[in-house]
Amino acid sequence: MLVWYGELTTQRNLTRRGLGFLGAGILWLLVFLVLPGMVLILVSFITRGGYGQLVWDYTFENYKRFMGFSVFGWTADYIIIMWRSVWVAFMSTLICVILSYPLAFFICSRPEKKRYFWLTLIIVPFWTNMVIRTYAWLLILAPEMPLAKLASFMKLIPPETPLYPSAFAVYMGMVSIFLPFVTLPLYSSIERLDWSLVEAAQDLYASKLRIFMQTILPQTLPGLTVGVILTFVPTMGMFVVPNLLGGSKYMLVGNLIQQQFGTSRDWPFGSAISMALMVLTMVSLQLYRRRSKEVDVI
Amino acid sequence: MRRIPPFVTAMAMFAIAFLYVPLLAVGVFSVNATRYGLTWKGFTLDWYIKLLQNEFILEAAWNTLVLAVVSTAVATILGTFLAIGLDRFPWGRKANTFLDVVLHIPVVIPDIILAASLVVAFGLLRLISEVFEPGLFNMIIGHITFQIAFVALVVRSRLVSLGQDIEEAARDLFASTPYLLRRVTIPLLMPGIVAGAMMAFTLSLDDFVISFFTAGPDSITLPLFIYAAVRRGVSPQIHALSTMTVLVTVFLIIGIERFTRK
Numbered sequence: 001m002l003v004w005y006g007e008l009t010t011q012r013n014l015t016r017r018g019l020g021f022l023g024a025g026i027l028w029l030l031v032f033l034v035l036p037g038m039v040l041i042l043v044s045f046i047t048r049g050g051y052g053q054l055v056w057d058y059t060f061e062n063y064k065r066f067m068g069f070s071v072f073g074w075t076a077d078y079i080i081i082m083w084r085s086v087w088v089a090f091m092s093t094l095i096c097v098i099l100s101y102p103l104a105f106f107i108c109s110r111p112e113k114k115r116y117f118w119l120t121l122i123i124v125p126f127w128t129n130m131v132i133r134t135y136a137w138l139l140i141l142a143p144e145m146p147l148a149k150l151a152s153f154m155k156l157i158p159p160e161t162p163l164y165p166s167a168f169a170v171y172m173g174m175v176s177i178f179l180p181f182v183t184l185p186l187y188s189s190i191e192r193l194d195w196s197l198v199e200a201a202q203d204l205y206a207s208k209l210r211i212f213m214q215t216i217l218p219q220t221l222p223g224l225t226v227g228v229i230l231t232f233v234p235t236m237g238m239f240v241v242p243n244l245l246g247g248s249k250y251m252l253v254g255n256l257i258q259q260q261f262g263t264s265r266d267w268p269f270g271s272a273i274s275m276a277l278m279v280l281t282m283v284s285l286q287l288y289r290r291r292s293k294e295v296d297v298i
Numbered sequence: 299m300r301r302i303p304p305f306v307t308a309m310a311m312f313a314i315a316f317l318y319v320p321l322l323a324v325g326v327f328s329v330n331a332t333r334y335g336l337t338w339k340g341f342t343l344d345w346y347i348k349l350l351q352n353e354f355i356l357e358a359a360w361n362t363l364v365l366a367v368v369s370t371a372v373a374t375i376l377g378t379f380l381a382i383g384l385d386r387f388p389w390g391r392k393a394n395t396f397l398d399v400v401l402h403i404p405v406v407i408p409d410i411i412l413a414a415s416l417v418v419a420f421g422l423l424r425l426i427s428e429v430f431e432p433g434l435f436n437m438i439i440g441h442i443t444f445q446i447a448f449v450a451l452v453v454r455s456r457l458v459s460l461g462q463d464i465e466e467a468a469r470d471l472f473a474s475t476p477y478l479l480r481r482v483t484i485p486l487l488m489p490g491i492v493a494g495a496m497m498a499f500t501l502s503l504d505d506f507v508i509s510f511f512t513a514g515p516d517s518i519t520l521p522l523f524i525y526a527a528v529r530r531g532v533s534p535q536i537h538a539l540s541t542m543t544v545l546v547t548v549f550l551i552i553g554i555e556r557f558t559r560k
Contacts, residue, residue: 004388005386005462005465005466005469006465006466006467006468006469006470007469011388014387014388015387017387017475018383018386018387018388018389019383020383021379021380021382021383021386021387022379022380022382022383022384022397023383024376024379024380025376025377025379025380025383025446025450026380026397026400028376028442028443028446029400029401029443029446029447030400032416032419032439032440032442032443033400033403033404033412033415033443034400034403035419036415036416036418036419037403037415039415039418039419039422040411040414040415040418040419043418054421099309099312099313099316100313102305102306102307102309102310102313103309103310103313103314105302105306105310106302106306106307106309106310107310109301109302116555120551120552120555121314121317121318122317123551124544124547124548124551125317125318125321127500127504127547127550127551128321128543128544128547129503129504129506129520129521129524129543129547130504130506131506131521131524131525131528132321132324132521132524132540132543132544133320133321135524135525135528135532135536135540136320136321136323136324136540137320138528138532139320139323139324139327139336139532140319140320140323142336144335144336144337145323145336175316176316176317176320179313179316179317180317183313229406233406233407233408234408234409236408237408237409237410237411238408238410239410239507240506240507240525244525244528244529254408254410257410257414258410258510261414261417261511267417267418267421270414271414271418274410274411274414274415277408277410277411278407278411281406281407281408281411285406
């Protein structure tokens with residue numbers, strides 16, 4: 001017998017009732033999240049049949065192929081795509097952070113009543129469908145628009161051609177989609193910033209860089225961490241942006257996975273690539289874990 | 299209020315322009331009177347009128363709504379009870395860690411991995427039952443799977459901030475479990491539940507990847523429709539549809555803000 005918050009009950013009773021509460025939800029997550037995850041791992045080790053069906057012969061072939069080994073010798077294609085995804089994710093996150101600091105400081109500097117307006121201005125794109133926000137760049141980068149005209153004037157591209165598909169277009173799309181993901185958590189950190197530390201640093205003639213590195217950065221680290229995780233991880237697996245704006249010129253791992261489950265119908269190979277992406281995700285989360293311990297992701 | 303250097307303001311304006319210029323372009327070209335190309339040929343609302351006559355779009359809108367409403371309803375119920383079960387009962391440390399990890403998976407992994415695993419899982423489930431053919435049913439399952447985690451996390455944070463005092467008082471006064479739930483816990487949790495449900499709803503409306511992987515030919519949603527249309531080439535009608543979607547988003551956000559600030 002024990003007293004659990006005002007109720008006289010037994011451990012077994014509590015366990016039974018607790019399971020009643022979370023049973024359905026946990027069962028759902030086990031059946032449709034954990035189990036499919038296990039199946040994905042399993043499928044990454046089997047063989048694709050001639051018509052795209054699954055043949056249960058266990059093999060490391062899919063991983064070997066991903067590392068570039070095939071009957072024609074070794075190619076770095078898949079590794080390049082993987083590396084490129086990490087690079088794009090890193091650069092996009094960096095650009096988002098660089099743009100977010102001024103933006104968040106700007107919103108915090110507004111009078112309190114007007115802050116809601118500016119915050120709503122950031123939240124609207126945050127909740128707008130990413131397909132729309134991605135394809136909107138097709139208009140901005142079209143040959144009739146000033147950006148493409150400028151680029152062709154500077155002889156960067158031949159006249160009358162759009163600025164997509166290109167790496168540049170992919171970056172534009174990624175940054176505009178994920179900018180609010182960094183700005184919003186960063187804003188909540190900057191709002192609580194203790195300015196007396198900044199003033200103290202100023203009184204002691206610290207350089208601007210040093211003021212930022214030693215007073216602002218440590219205080220905003222929790223918000224920054226959330227923003228970076230929310231940006232870096234999804235950009236690695238993104239496939240709408242590279243598909244619409246990068247085309248075959250600038251493929252990322254997301255496109256590669258989608259191809260295997262779509263046109264190529266090679267589930268085992270697709271599963272192996274997903275596993276590689278999963279490992280990358282875990283590694284990057286691990287690198288961040290120590291700092292993110294104090295912060296919830298939401 | 300604090301003064302900030304002008305270049306910070308300039309950067310902030312640049313960032314806002316970066317977010318809005320593409321959306322504005324979509325809005326502008328949605329009222330452009332030409333069918334092809336991006337030159338301005340005069341103002342028209344024809345594309346909006348045609349939108350309402352296009353049965354594919356109306357069907358896609360209907361599918362989107364059904365998907366969002368059904369999945370949100372299920373996910374909110376399951377997620378709320380999951381949160382209560384997690385927070386209000388003495389689980390061991392190990393069990394807690396395990397539950398925590400499972401709950402955070404959909405939040406942190408790239409959604410394409412969840413989509414891929416669902417494709418494979420449904421593919422195998424099809425061997426057992428025809429219900430799992432690609433279509434609305436599979437999409438609903440997929441959406442619920444990532445929504446549950448978000449609802450549970452939002453509701454749980456509300457549970458934690460509420461504390462257990464009031465429930466303990468109710469127990470001291472001999473409230474039974476259903477009574478406690480109905481008259482104390484759920485009413486106190488309502489703001490958290492509503493916030494979680496709204497989050498789940500917008501996540502469902504926003505989702506592209508999970509839907510793209512699990513949809514069948516009869517269950518096209520608006521994001522899927524726009525994506526397919528854009529791959530064939532952009533058209534003013536798609537601009538009109540996108541502008542409408544953005545406007546609905548704006549109204550939803552203003553509505554939510556009004557609701558939560560009260």
